[in-house]
Amino acid sequence: MALFGAKKIAAIDVLLESLELNRTNNYKDAARDNFNDICSLFDQAKASGKYPDKTLEHYGEVIAKYAPMMEGMTHSNNVRHY
DSSP states (O other), X not given: OOOTTSOOOHHHHHHHXXXXXXXXXXXXXXXXXXXXXXXXXXXXXXXXXXXXXHHHHHHHHHHHXXXXXXXXXXXXXXXXXX
């Protein structure tokens, strides 16, 4: 969903690009850190009251999309138990 004419949150957009890059390259710790930073910035944006509901709704949907992917993202999945 594109934000045509809506106010964007540049810091979150930068972190989303980094998150996607780290996730696809299997940098799990970095991806988790990106996701946690995105959630924190989103909470700050909601609390600030600076952004319209449409913008917050967009980023809320993006976070909801990534949340299930981030739940199981850990390096312990790669550890072999011999």
